[in-house]
Amino acid sequence: MLHRIKNRAAYQVASVRRSLGFPPYHELNIPFGAVESIVRSTGAEPWFVWAIQNRRTRGETNSAMDWIVEHIAKDKLIFEVGCGCGANLIWLAQRGYHNLVGTDRSSAAISAATQLADLAQQTISVHVADGFVPPEKLIGVGKIAVLLAIDCIYLAQFDLIQHLRLWRDRLAPGGCVIFDMVDQSFDRFPNNQYMTDDWGLPEEKRRSTQYVTRISPDELKRKAAKTGFEMIGKLPGTEVPPRYVAVLQRVD
Numbered sequence: 001m002l003h004r005i006k007n008r009a010a011y012q013v014a015s016v017r018r019s020l021g022f023p024p025y026h027e028l029n030i031p032f033g034a035v036e037s038i039v040r041s042t043g044a045e046p047w048f049v050w051a052i053q054n055r056r057t058r059g060e061t062n063s064a065m066d067w068i069v070e071h072i073a074k075d076k077l078i079f080e081v082g083c084g085c086g087a088n089l090i091w092l093a094q095r096g097y098h099n100l101v102g103t104d105r106s107s108a109a110i111s112a113a114t115q116l117a118d119l120a121q122q123t124i125s126v127h128v129a130d131g132f133v134p135p136e137k138l139i140g141v142g143k144i145a146v147l148l149a150i151d152c153i154y155l156a157q158f159d160l161i162q163h164l165r166l167w168r169d170r171l172a173p174g175g176c177v178i179f180d181m182v183d184q185s186f187d188r189f190p191n192n193q194y195m196t197d198d199w200g201l202p203e204e205k206r207r208s209t210q211y212v213t214r215i216s217p218d219e220l221k222r223k224a225a226k227t228g229f230e231m232i233g234k235l236p237g238t239e240v241p242p243r244y245v246a247v248l249q250r251v252d
């Protein structure tokens with residue numbers, strides 16, 4: 001009950017701040033009214049509208065953004081795989097970062113990202129590419145200061161060791177990869193085998209879970225050490241599913 005009252009109050013404060021032109025810190029400074037029509041006209045996933053309008057509540061994104069702002073200089077190359085509609089890159093651009101590149105396998109998402117960046121009057125470079133390894137032809141090797149993968153790698157089977165090896169090659173010395181991961185402890189939650197949005201439906205109508213790959217922080221740390229990384233951060237993500245944000249630094 002108290003939680004719901006707090007949420008409603010936070011929502012109202014956010015609306016007032018937005019109407020005055022001072023959106024909450026973790027939100028995009030962008031006319032919200034235009035977001036839905038851009039997402040709809042490009043055919044991108046409707047989820048992006050929710051993700052932009054509720055951005056301040058996305059624990060995994062907020063943690064990753066805060067870490068970058070605290071540790072990374074504005075001129076460094078930040079590359080986001082699975083960048084979707086570009087909201088993370090646009091947010092970083094609005095904080096003064098100006099070397100921002102992203103890829104996504106969905107051409108509709110990339111088209112939405114291009115239009116949303118224009119709407120926000122920010123410059124980002126986004127491209128259609130399948131997979132979670134930055135294509136060598138886009139940026140070469142050994143150049144990326146931060147490789148971001150938010151809310152994407154656990155949505156299917158994912159070979160972390162293989163990706164860590166390939167990611168390491170793309171990073172500049174001392175560079176970091178930041179991604180969120182669903183903790184293996186989710187296996188013990190009732191209904192974890194079903195999509196979280198469907199938990200309220202009769203069992204026969206529920207779809208399979210979207211959180212396919214799950215790795216505990218200890219296992220992740222071991223895999224990082226094996227592939228030339230040190231886990232220098234384990235940041236808060238969400239409670240349901242139990243999700244943390246890992247910051248792994250390339251060790252040379």
Ligand SMILES: C[S@@+](CC[C@H](N)C(=O)[O-])C[C@H]1O[C@@H](n2cnc3c(N)ncnc32)[C@H](O)[C@@H]1O
Binds near residue numbers: 051152155
């Ligand atoms: C839930 S969205 C997250 C978008 C963005 N990272 C964010 O935090 O708002 C997941 C994105 O991953 C992309 N994606 C999923 N599988 C992919 C793959 N194999 N290669 C590239 N992108 C992929 C989807 O197209 C989608 O845009």
